[in-house]
Amino acid sequence: MEFVGPPLQRLNDHVYLLKQGTNPKVVIVFFHGLLVDESEKEHAFWSTWRVRGSNDCWPITLLPTRLNSLTEDPYRIRVLALSYESRVSVPEVQIRATDNHLLSENFIESLVMSGLCRNEELDRDVPIILVGHDMGGILIKNFIMEVERAAVTTRTEQAKLVNFLKSLKAVLFFSTPNNGSDVIEKIAGTIPKENRSKLLTLMAVLGSKLSRINSEFKIYRAQSGFQTFAIVASYQTRLNQYWTSHCQKGSEAVMVVEEGSATYDVDGYYSVAADHFQMCQPEALWSYPVTKLRDEVHRQISNCRKIAIAEREKDLEQRYQKLKAVSTEHLATLPSSSEYST
Template identity: 25%
Template structure:
């Protein structure tokens, strides 16, 4: 990508004539793209861009926007460009949300895109013009974001992980890609950002997804579990049975990671009432797996789950003509209380 972009992926008003109730913003990471990062693609199968193909069926009134930028930024001064992109992100969100008041905001980042989000919220909480973004943000969801860094040597290990994506290691095992070298060089500033955001984290519902499959080309994890976790009290962490690039791509609405993403959004901003009406009209929604199915366990710093792909997964509904939702009232005619209400309605003059 050659320039900064901010694409509207899904607009409830344009698609269904519904007023948006929540905004969700996506931020990609290393060598990412505002669409491809979030798109599941297999040979001989149609692509699934979950922000447009899956999420609107679960949350019809959630507007989705995707922030994109030149991924080559990571081959230069990493910290300064994270700050630059964070300010660009704030400016674009502010412009797109003009007149939206306090509409809830969800931020989702993959890889170093999560660091852009963290820096943006640090700025927003300290600058008056962006304070509405800070106060409207209800949840932050990270996929494979390198939060730690307990010290410079830890950041160096993270840098080596990214070398698996961007370049080979030297014989001595040191980081050689410019982006990885920059992470090591600016470890102190990255550590400061980590500490600043940790102080802000109680204000938001924090979810951290971490990869459990190694990168095929090198046989190593790009962002190991302990790096991908913030280790703060309200954090909920999930292990995803995918590698670093595939962990945020969902083939259908029964994918475990997608279900957990959806449920964390629902916990933060409430369920989408339009989705319930849509279900009555024949638009299927999927229940999240039970704790027994995925093996829930508590850890220091929050809750952790390891997620796999549901064996009963089926191909997604590829319809794009989602029916418009019309609210209705239904009664059980055999319920005595319902009969009283229905009798009362009969005597009300029709307009």
């Protein structure tokens, strides 16, 4: 599959730059899920998010267009996408690359310590929005909790970790199996243990790893204040169209992620008329996933502008009070009118 447009820049081992916003106001990071086709290993970071029926990547094209339709002042956004080993079956020598703790450590280095989620031109933190599809949503949760733990235990560059967490404003989950997936669990059972991705254990129904991640994340986000939103697939998926290596021909359509699992512990959700994989592939500019992300970016930029205005007004008021105090003090030293008359 070939990308439509200029070559995408690889910034480090895990991060690709989809859109470079000079002096960005918001940073958006996309996490893809399990690969629908193992041949997509090299391009899942962008092909997951393509316009349906084309090789056009909508975070690069449709999203900026929708954003700029809101205002005459173009919104400057930076769009990043993570790339990592997410095949359901991998060579035995590469199994370690599917360890969720190792991945989170790599994400911390690639995203947080690198400064890619900041406005480096102004040396300023900006709102961050994370977007994940199926397993990518679970990895986002695990990643956030690893950042939080590192922020408590790490002394070197601790400010970067703390500021990243403070800047995190929203997480959008695309068909994320927060309570696991029977379908994925069955697929995992068809793969030899020595080749089975460790990430599949994060999608097991009633799995201990997933339960721990959910519990920690629920407690943390309750005290942190960032928003979570789920986009849910309302259509069943005929898996043999995607995972041809692990599903029998003619297999019946199934719900890969049930609504209850996809909407667990979120502030709101919306169902789209698409299957588990098509839901990441909007058909047009007006499609809901594009609109929802646009609205969230708009909300964060508007909040930043309100805060900036309030800070300027506070600064002006403080300056006025200082000038007033100096003027009053100066007037007190001047001779009174009676002294002039004598």
